[in-house]
Amino acid sequence: MHIAIVGNIGAGKTTLANKLAHHFNWEVFLEDVDHNPYLKDFYDDMPRWAFHLQVYFLNSRFHQTQRIKELQLAGKGVIQDRTIYEDAHIFAANLHQSGLMAERDYQNYLSLFNSMISMVNPPDLLLYLRADLPKLVSQIDKRNRDYENNIKIDYLKHLNEHYEEWISGYKHGKLLIVDVNNLDYVNQPEDLSVIIDKINSTLFGLF
Numbered sequence: 001m002h003i004a005i006v007g008n009i010g011a012g013k014t015t016l017a018n019k020l021a022h023h024f025n026w027e028v029f030l031e032d033v034d035h036n037p038y039l040k041d042f043y044d045d046m047p048r049w050a051f052h053l054q055v056y057f058l059n060s061r062f063h064q065t066q067r068i069k070e071l072q073l074a075g076k077g078v079i080q081d082r083t084i085y086e087d088a089h090i091f092a093a094n095l096h097q098s099g100l101m102a103e104r105d106y107q108n109y110l111s112l113f114n115s116m117i118s119m120v121n122p123p124d125l126l127l128y129l130r131a132d133l134p135k136l137v138s139q140i141d142k143r144n145r146d147y148e149n150n151i152k153i154d155y156l157k158h159l160n161e162h163y164e165e166w167i168s169g170y171k172h173g174k175l176l177i178v179d180v181n182n183l184d185y186v187n188q189p190e191d192l193s194v195i196i197d198k199i200n201s202t203l204f205g206l207f
């Protein structure tokens with residue numbers, strides 16, 4: 001079983017991924033953020049570093065998908081924090097549309113993505129955490145990563161628009177949309193139970 005958690009920056013993916021992995025006793029796959037050699041430079045100068053960062057994320061996410069395949073073959077359950085689909089359909093697409101990634105770099109990137117994607121298995125369940133801008137901003141603030149301090153509201157807004165468009169056309173498998181605006185699964189265990197019940201119902205037809 002493979003559940004992938006998707007959603008905008010600060011939506012609560014990592015927090016939920018850890019809690020679900022603990023609950024189901026499955027492996028958790030998180031994003032490579034702390035050792036990412038481009039992320040800080042990217043936030044300082046997006047046009048300069050957009051392509052480098054996208055290639056880095058694409059490669060690290062591809063390795064993750066291959067490792068997830070191995071674990072699934074070994075009969076293990078997996079929770080994944082963010083997918084390779086989001087790199088291309090959300091982040092790279094947004095950078096290109098916003099004029100922050102040059103046409104030739106975007107086409108080069110897409111060609112690489114298309115070569116890789118045929119080797120990627122979609123998750124059994126895609127869990128989309130839908131959050132409005134105030135929730136995203138307050139949670140990004142709460143996390144307090146230096147380089148995310150200057151993220152513009154417009155950047156988050158455009159990412160949210162890309163998410164809504166991508167999710168509305170998602171056909172790779174089961175999809176569960178959870179509005180997290182009024183959920184606090186950090187401090188309220190019952191909010192976590194609501195999500196777990198929804199997952200069980202969508203995946204296994206329980207409840």
Ligand SMILES: Nc1ncnc2c1ncn2[C@@H]1O[C@H](COP(=O)(O)OP(=O)(O)O)[C@@H](O)[C@H]1O
Pocket residue numbers: 007008009010011012013014015016139140142143180183184185186187
């Ligand atoms: N539903 C929630 N309610 C309250 N706080 C949350 C919730 N989800 C996440 N947080 C807090 O918001 C911050 C960002 O969450 P995080 O899981 O890192 O988001 P993401 O991985 O989607 O970027 C963390 O400090 C986390 O404790």
Ligand SMILES: Nc1ncnc2c1ncn2[C@H]1C[C@H](O)[C@@H](COP(=O)(O)O)O1
Pocket residue numbers: 007008009010011013014031033039053054057082086087088091092148
């Ligand atoms: N593909 C990506 N392009 C640009 N930025 C990305 C990409 N994937 C992740 N990020 C950024 C967004 C955040 O600053 C960090 C971690 O993501 P988070 O949603 O907070 O887990 O990396």
